[in-house]
Amino acid sequence: MTEPDIKKGLAGVVVDTTAISKVNPETNSLLYRGYPVQELAATQPFEAVAYLLWHGELPDAAQLAALRATEREHRALSENVRAAIDLVPLEAHPMDEVRTAVSLIGASDPHAGGSVLDAGGSPEQNLERAIRLFAALPAIVAYGQRRRRGEQPIEPRDDLDYSANFLWMTFGEDPDPVVVDAFNRSMILYAEHSFNASTFTARVITSTLSDLYSAVVGAIGALKGPLHGGANEAVLHIFDEIGEASNVVPWLDEALAEKRKIMGFGHRVYKSGDSRVPTMKAALDTLVAHYDKPEVAELYDALESEFVARKGIYPNLDYPSGPAYNLIGFDTLTFTPLFVAARVTGWTAHVIEQAGANALIRPLSFYDGPDERHVES
């Protein structure tokens, strides 16, 4: 039997439709429910974009106020989630804390425990669950960083909206509006990106009629990898290795000689640059000026221009977001958990969409193992 045309990594394979976002490499653009992501990042609070991804329309004032009220009800770190996080060894990667916390929230869900036949939940239950995770993740991520620094968790503040409260719970200082705006933009840019590996993982899990929490736990596992969400953390490890702009050429000579992947560059879909990078780079430039750290921009520019000149491979969103989160004060290990806090909106929008499709995802494989044989009697 001749080998069929196998699409390894499903590269270039269209497997389903989605109404949530459109990634267009030809025009290097990204639309969330029809809106260019650049416009959303420049004009909307992250809560409004979450609403858009879940409902398909931007919220009016009353709908945004209602979502903000519900988010405030569920943002505090609960005792059992804190206890679960405290069971995770400090040496473990923070993505393991996030995965564990989400798993416990799922097991504690009021609708949990029923028969598997109703695990999937109704669209209304799944929306409730999505908002619960959206609201809970900032405290989980913030506490993860603080516990590794030997600090106690900080209670949320009802006078602060989502992004400002996230920074408050992490650093315990009144957040600067310049920093809040840059952080808010990063969350919107990270929120959704069609059938990327972690989102597709969530859809596969949902396609068996499993529950939303299981889909998010699976997606967290996929996002952790450095070829995907872990790249933003890996970018800072590279910056730390290089040190300063004058070291870029010799560092790159050695890295490319070792055939290393330079994290923060390249993309499976975009081939002439990631549509989100200009917006995130502008936010990084704002932070460089705000914190007066020109050396960060020098290193960023030196590595980008040298690598693009040599390989013709362009930065992806993780390249500007890593140094931006570093300037704000997040630990490098916190970067990918930040990606989870943003992408949980896109993942759960896809879970709701997939659950409605009610179609099991199960591709084929081509067997190239031993021919049929039998146990010797």
Ligand code: SDX
């Ligand atoms: C994200 O899918 C999404 O939408 C993901 C994401 C989202 O919002 O969900 O955008 C988020 O995951 C962004 C990507 C973050 N990952 C990284 O920055 C890791 C480094 N990047 C590479 O591993 C790579 O670019 C991928 C995995 C992102 C994409 O790889 P592809 O499309 O499978 O391409 P490839 O690995 O087959 O590379 C083609 C060639 C290869 O050279 P050859 O073996 O053919 O000689 O380009 C080279 C690769 O070696 N190459 C790189 C490179 N990226 C591609 N070489 C060095 N450094 C790189 N970063």
